[in-house]
Amino acid sequence: MIANQIMFFLLSAMIIVFSVLTVTSRKILRAAVYLLLVLVSTSGLYFMLNYQFLAAIQLTLYAGGIVVLIIFSILLTSHISQKFEPTGWKKSLLSALASAAGAILAITTILDFKFGASREAAMEVDMHAIGKSLLSLDYDGYILPFEVISILLLAAMIAGIVIAKKGGPADQESQNLKQ
Amino acid sequence: MSLQSLLIMRHELLLAVAAIFILTAEIFIDPARKKNISLISIVLFAIVTIAGFLPFKLTGTLFGGMYVSSNVSTLMKNILNIGVLIILIQSVTWLRKDENSDRVSEYFILIMSTLIGMDFMISAGHFLMFYIGLELATIPVAALAAFERYKNKSAEAGIKLILISSLSSGVLLYGLSMIYGTTGSLYFFEVSQHFPGFNLQILGFIFFFAGMAFKISIVPFHLWTADVYEGAPVNITSFLSVISKGAAIFILIIILYAIFPSIMETWQKTILVTSILTMTIGNLFAIRQQNIKRFLAFSSISQAGYILVGMVGGNQLGMASVIYYILVYIFSNLGAFGVVTAISNATGKENIDDYNGLYKTNPKLSLIMMLALFSLAGIPPLAGFFGKFFLFTAAAEKGFYFLVLIAVINTIISLYYYLLVVKAMFINKNDDPIVNFRSDFPTRSALLICVAGIFVTGFASIIFELIKGLSFGN
C-alpha cells in the first residue's frame, strides 16, 4: 500500500518538477531531456494503473519517437549550447496567471465532484483483449478508428513531404538566401 | 461488411479510393503528363460528389455505434462535397503555376483526406471517431496552409494553425476526458443519457466547446483566423473559411442537439455570449482591413456569429437554417473567394485598394464579387437573405429577440464593410487599375456555379424544405 503511494508520489513529483523544468529551462536541449523524463515518468504511472501496453507505447512512440524527432529538429535549428533570453516578466506573469486560474478552476471543480467507485468487474487488459477489441466490428470495437488513423498517418506523411519537398523555384530561392 | 454498409459509408470510402488512386497515379504516371492529374482528380471528385447524392439507403449504424449515418449527416456531407468541388475547380489555375506544379497530386490527396476526416467527424457515433476525424481534418490543412513554402506568410500561417490547433485539441481532449470521467462512455448515445449537468460536466463541455469553437473561429478563440487566412494560399483560405468551418459547425450542431440536450440552458447561454462577441468583434475588425483575404477572414468570423444565432434555439428550424445557411454561405463565400483567387492568380494583388476601379476593367468579376458580398450581407433576392432570415427566425422562435436584434444590427455593420469593397470596385477611381484579363475555363465555371447557387438556393424553396424535413430538434 504505502509502496504504491510512495511510488505514485515519486512519479508525480518527477512529472511536476520535470514539466516545470521543461517549460522554464533556458537551454533547449535540456528542456528536451526533461520532457523525455516527464514522458518516461508518465509511462511509470501507466504501469501503476496496469496498462502495460500503453506504457510501452508511451515509451516507444512518445519518448522514443517524438522526443527524438524534437531533438533532431533542435539540432537542425539551434546550437546545442544556445541559451535563451529569459521570457519577459509580463508575459510570464500573464501566462502564469492564466494557467493558474485554469488550474484552480479545474481542480476545484474536480474536487467538487463525487466520483462513484466502479461497480463492474474489472477487465483484464492484456494483449489479447486489446487486439480483439482493436479489430472488433461491434460495440466497443475499434477497427474503424484504427483504419482511419492510418489515413491520418498517411496524410501527415504526405503533409510533411509537401512542406519539405525540394525542387522548383522555391529551392532556388532558398539557396540564394543562403549565399 | 455488407454492400449495404459500403453504400452507407460511400462518401468516405469513395474518397479514400480516389485519394489512393491519385497517389498511385502520381507514382506511376509519366512526369510529362502530370498536368492531367488535376483533371483526373476533379473528375474523380465529381464522381464522388454525384455518388453522394444517389438515393441509396442512407441511414444506419455501423461498427457497433462507432459510425452513424443519418439523413442529416448525408446531407451535410453532400453540401461539403459541393463546396470542395468548387474549391478544387478554383484551384486548377493556381496549381498550374510552376512553383506548385510538382505537388499537384499531394494537394488533391490532402484535400480529400481532410474531407474524409470531416465526413467521419460528421458521421461519428463516438468521440474517438470524432476526435480522429477532427485531427484528420486539421493536420493536412496546416500543411496546405504552409503549401507555398517559398513564402514567409504561408509558413507563418502553417505554424500558427498547427500549434494553435494542437493546443485547442489539447483543451478539447481535456474536456472530453472530463466528459468521459463523468459519464463512463464516449459513445454519443451513452453520453447523452448520463449528462445531468454536474459542474465538472459543464467544465468538460465548455472545454470541449472551446476546442470546437476554435475550428469555427468563434470569439475569443478566433485570433488565429485572420493571420492564417491571409498567409495561406487563397484556395486554402476558402477551404478553411467554408469547408472547415462548415464541417465544424455541422458537427457542433449535431453534438449540441443530439448529445447535450439535457444541458441546453447552459449551451444556450454559452452560444448567446459567444455569438454576440463573435459577430461584434468580427465586424469591428473587418472594418479596417486592407487585405482582402484578411477582410474575408473577419467577415467569416462574423458569419460564424450569425450561424450561432441560428443554433441558439435548439429547435428544428435552427438546425435546418444552419445547414441551409452553410449551403448558401458556401456559394457566397466561394464566389467572393473565386474572384479573389482569379485576381490573385492573374496579378498577385490582394489588397482592397487594388480593387479600385475594377468594374471598368473587369465588369463580370466585379459583378460576381458584388453579388457574393451582398449575399453574405443578406441582401435580397440573393440566397444570403433567405439564409439569414431563417437563422434569425429560428432564434426568434425561442424568444431570443434581443439576440436577433443585436445580430441584425451587426449585419448592418457588415453591410458597411461589404459596401466598402463594392465601393472600391464600382466607385473609386484608380489610375492603375487591375488590367482586363480573361480567366480560364475552370475559374469561370466555378464562378458560374457559385452565382447560380447564390440565386437559386434562395428562390428554390424546395431546397430549404428538404433540409427542414431532414433536420431534427425540439
Place this chain on the structure above:
Amino acid sequence: MINFTYTVWILIIPFIMFIFLGLAGHKIGPKLSGLLGTGALAVITALSYITAYKYFFATPKAGDVFKAILAANTTWLQFTDKLHIDIGVLVDPISVMMLIVVTTVSFMVHIYSTGYMKGEKGYERYFAFLSLFSFSMLGLVVAPNIFQMYIFWELVGVSSYLLIGFYYEKPSAVAASKKAFIVTRFADLGFLIGILLLSFHTKTFDFITLTDPSGPAIAQAGGASFLGLSVITWSMIFVYLGGAGKSAMFPFHIWLPDAMEGPTPVSALIHAATMVVAGVYLVARMFPVYSLAAPVALKVVAYVGGFSSLFAAIIACTQTDIKRVLAYSTISQIGYMMLALGVSGYGGHEGLGYMASMFHLFTHALFKALLFLGAGAIIHAVHTNLMTEMGGLRKYLPITHLTFLIACLTIAGIPPFSGFFSKDEILAAAFQSNKILFAVEYAVAGLTAFYMFRLYFNIFWGKETQYQHTPHEAPFSMTIPLIILALGAVFAGWIPFNKLVTSDGQAFESSIEWGVAIPSILIGVLGIFVAMVMYRKENNIPERLAATFKNTYKLAYHKFYIDEFYLFVTKKIIFRYISEPIAWFDRHIIDGTMNSIATVTQVVSFRIRKFQSGQLQQYAFVFISGAVLLAVLMIYIWYW
C-alpha cells in the same frame, strides 16, 4: 322657383379660359388672348347681371325674405359622413351683389388692360392670370360652404401673388408678391383653424346650416368655453383673422401698399375693388353667427376695423406714391366696412350696419376701381408713381381729370355721389351703437377728404412739372372704363340696398339721417378746403406743417415702422433664431450623432486592432483565458 343652375358657367368659363390661355396663350398671340379673355368676362358679366335681375326681381320671395338658393352643389371631397367639401353655387343677396361687383370691375379692368398692357411682355400670361383671378374670386363669392370659400380664398391669394409679381424681373415686385402671399397665408392659417374649430363643433361646413339662427352653430353659443370665451367665439375670431389678412386690416395691412408693385389695373381689380373686400364679405357671410353667437368676436371686428381705418388714413396723408395713397385709402375704407359690420345687429333695422357695410362695399368697389384706373392712366401718361413729380395734368388728361375728380368727391362723401349715401348709413349705424367708433369715423371722413384732395391737387393742379414727353390722354380702351365707372360712382348711391341686401334678407326702411350726414358733409368739405389751401398752388405750408409735427409726420411717413417690425420678426427672430439654429442642430447634433456612431465604431475598431498582434502566444493566451472565463461564467456565475 327659377333655375339658377346655369350659374356654374360663371365659374367654368373663366377657368377654361385660364387653362386655355395658360397653355396656348403664347401660341395664339397677344391680341387674340386679350380678346378672348375680355370676351369671356363679357359673357360672365352678362350672366351675372341676368342672375341679379332674376334673383332680385323675377324670383318670388318666400314671404318677404330673399331666400338663399343653392343653385348647384356637388361633393368634391368627402372627409367624414358629415364633413365634406362641396363645390357649388349659392345664390343669395350678398353673393349676387358681389357677382355684380366682381364681374363689373373685372370686365372694366379687362377692357382697360387691353390698352394699358399693350406691348408688355407676357401679355397672354397677364390675361391668363386675370382669368384665374376672376374664376377664384367668383368661386369665393358664390361659395355655399365655408370650405369652398377657403379653397377659393387661397386661389385668390395665389392669383394675387402671381399678378403682383407680374413684373418678375423687378426685385421689388418679387418681394412684394412674396410678402403679400405670406402675410395673407399667415392670416389664412387662422381662418383654417377657425374652420376646423367651427366644423368640429357644428359638424358642418355649410353656410346655410351655419347661419341658420336655429342651427348648430348658434345653438352652441353658450357651449364649451376656453379662456372665458365660448368655442364659437374663438372660432369666429380665428375666422376673422383670415378676413383681416385678406382685407389688410391692422396688423396684417402691410402687404397691401407693397402690392402696388403689380400692374395698376391689377391693383384696381384685386387690391381695391374685389379681393381685399373678401374679408368683409366673409364676415358678412357669417354675420348671423357673429351677431348671435359671438358678439365678442364682432366687437373685435368693429374695433380692429375702426382702428385700421384711422391708422391708414393718417398714413395716407403723408405718402407721396399715388398708388400707395390709394392703397392706404383702401385700407381705411375697408376698415369702415368692417366697423359697420361690427356695430351692426341682426335683423330688421338693427341690421343697418350690415346693410351699410355692403352698400359701402359696393360703392367703394366702383369708385376705388375708378381711382386706380385713373391713377393708371396718369402713370401711363407720365411714367412715374410719385405725385411730387406730377402737377398740372388737368390740361393734358381731361377725361381722366374729370373722372378722378368725381371719384375723389365720391370718396369724400360729398352728396349726391354714391359715397355719401353709403357712408352716411355707416355713420348712422355707428351712431346708434358706439359713440367712440362714431367719433373715429368722423375723423376718418375728414382725413379722407384731405388726403384724397391732396392727391388730386398735387396731380392735376400745383406746379407744372417739365415732362420728358408731353403727357397725352389715354386710348379709348382705357378711358371708356373710366367713364363707365364714373357713371357708376355717381349713380350707385340710388340703389335701394335696404330693400335688397340686408342681414336677414328682409327689407326694411331707412332714410338719410341728416343729423349725422350734415356734419359729415361739413367735415368732408373742410378736408377738401384744407387740401386746396395747401396744395392747389405751390406753397410751403406742407413743409412747415411737416416740420412742426416732425415726429408724428416721420412716424406716419414711415408707416409707423410696422414694416420694420415685421422685418425684424421674420429676418431676425424666425430666420436667425429659429430656422438657422434648427438647421444647425440638424446638421451638427442629429446628423452628428449618427456620424459619431459611425466614428465610434471606427475608433473602437482601430483601438482593438492591437488584439490581433500577430503574436501566436497572445492568441493562445486569449484562447485559454477565454475558455477559463467562459467556464467560470457558466459554472459559477450565471444561473439562469
Place this chain on the structure above:
Amino acid sequence: MNILTFFVVIPVLTITGIILVKDIKRVKLVASIGMGLQLLLAALLVVLYIMQRRAGNTEEMLFIKDFVWFKSLNIHFALGVDGISVAMIALTSVVVFAGVFASWEMAFLTKEFFVSLILLATGVFGFFISIDLFTMFLFYELAVIPMYLLIGVWGSGPKEYSAMKLTLMLMGASAILFVGILGIYFHSAPDGEPLTFNILRISNYVIPIQAQRVFFPMTFVGFGVLGALFPFHTWSPDGHSSAPTAVSMLHAGVLMKLGGYGAFRVAIFLMPEAAKEMSWIFIILTSISVIYGAFGAMVQKDLKYINAYSSVSHCGLVLFAILMMNKTAMTGAVLQMISHGLMTALFFALIGMIYGRTHTRLINEMGGLMKIIPFLSVCYVIAGLASLGLPGLSGFVAEMTIFVGAFQHPDLFHRITTIIAITSIVITAVYILRVIAILLLGPSRDNQYEHMNDAKWYEKISTVILIACVAAIGLAPFWLSSMIGTSMQPVIDKILAVNPF
C-alpha cells in the same frame, strides 16, 4: 395569370431586356417601353379595381393570389390590393415612368444605371402588391440596396458618404423592423394554429398586448425611418442631395412612401392596441418632424436640401396622420403620400434638369431663370404651389383631409398637435416662395446662364405627366379619396372593434 404578378414580371423582363441589348439608345428605349407598359398596367389596375368595387365586391383585398413559397414556415408569395395599394402602385408607376425620362441624358454606364433603377422600382412594386410580411420585407430591402450604387456611382457631391449613410440608416431601420416582423409572426396565431405572415390573416387575430407593446414601436420606427421620422431623418438631406435626378425622384417620391405605407399596413393595422397606447410619443415626434423640417428648409441654400427638408416635413405629416387613427386622417395620409410623391418627384426632376444646365444647385448662384428657361421655371412654380398646398393641386386635398381628420379627435392633445402641424403650411409657403423668388424671379444673376436651352422633349414628358397627375388629383379628388376611404373602412373597423374610443 394574376394582373398583380405582372407588376413584378414586367420590371424583371425589362431588366433582362436592358441587359441583353447593346446600344445605349436601345437601353433607353427598352426601359421606357417597359415602364410605359407598367404605367398602362397600373391604369388598367385602377380601372379594374374600381369596376370590381362598383360591381359590389366588398372583399377587403382584391385580386388575391397566393403562391406557397416556404411551406414549413408558412411563407407565401401572397398578392392582393386594396384601394390604398392601388393608389400607391399608380403613384409608383407614374414616378418611375417620369424618372426614366428624367434620366434620359444619363451617359455614364447607362445600362447599369437603368438596371439599378428598375430594380429599385421592382422592389417598390413588389412591396405594394404583397400582403405577406415576408415578401414585403424582401421587397423592401430589395429596394434599398440599388440605392447605394445609384447614389454612389451616379451621384454628385459627397456621394459616397451620402450613399453609405443612407444605405446604412435604412438598413438599420430594416433591422429593427425585421425583429418587429418576427415578433408579429410568432404571435400571429393562437396557440396550436399555424403561424402566418399573411397580413389579412394576422389582422383577424388579436396579438397579445404584451407582444404588441414590444413590437409596435419596433415596427413603427423601422418603417418610420424610411418615412423620415424625426430624429432618424438625417439620411434624407444628404442622400437626396447626392443622388442623381431619377433616384431622388424615386426615393423621395416612392421609397419614402414605403415607410408610411408600412407603418400603416403593418404597425398600426396589426397592432392597434399598442398603437393606441403609444401613439402619443410618435405623434409628438411627427409633429416635431413637420415643423422642424419646414424650418430646416427655410435657410438651406442647396435646392435639393430644401426639398429634402421639405420632404421631412411632408412625410412627417403622413406619419402624423396615420397615428391619428381615424378614417379621414388616414385617408389623408395616403393622399398625402401620393401627393407628396408626385410633387417631390416633380421637384427633383426639375432640380436635376436645372442642375444639368447650370451645374450648380446653390440658389444664390442662380437667379432669374424664369426668363431663360420659362418652361422649367413654370413647372417649378407649379410644384412649389402644390407643395404649399394650393387648392386645385394635390397638396391641398391631402393636407386638408389630414387636418380635418386629425381635428376630429375628441381629446385636446390631438387637436393641439394638429394645430401645431397646421402651422407648417405657413412655413412651407415661406420657404417655397423664398426659393421661387431667389431662383426663378428677379434679374438673371450670371450671364453665363443666358444661353441655356429650355426643356427637351423627354424632359417635358417627365414633368408634364407629373404635373398632370398633381393637377388631376387636385381638381377631382373625390374618386381617389373615396377609393382610399372605402378601403380604409375595414381597417378602421378593426381598430374600432378592438378598442372603441
Place this chain on the structure above:
Amino acid sequence: MNAGIPIQFFLILATLMFFVGVYGFLSRRNLITILMSLELVLNSVNINFMAFNRYLFPHKMEGMFFSLFIIAVVAAEAAVAIAIILNIYRRFTTINVEDVDEMKY
C-alpha cells in the same frame, strides 16, 4: 497497484501538468519548446483517460484506447509541426515565435 491513491490525485496531477504545459505554450519563445509544451498538454490528457478508465470504468477499455489514439495522432501532429517549423527556420532564419508575426492587425 493503485489502491490507496484516490482518483483525484491523478486528476490533479494531470491538471497541473496540463496547465504547466499551457504555461509553457504561452511563455516560451522557441517554437520547438512550444511544441514540447504541447506534448505536456496532450500527455496530461492521457493520464486523465487512463485514470478514469482504471478507477471508474475498468470493464471497458475506452479510455485506454482513446489514449492510444491520442498518442498516434500527436505523433503525426508533431511530425507535421516539425516540418513546418523547419520551413519557418528556412524562411525566417529563426524559430523565435515572436519574430513570426509578419501578419497582424
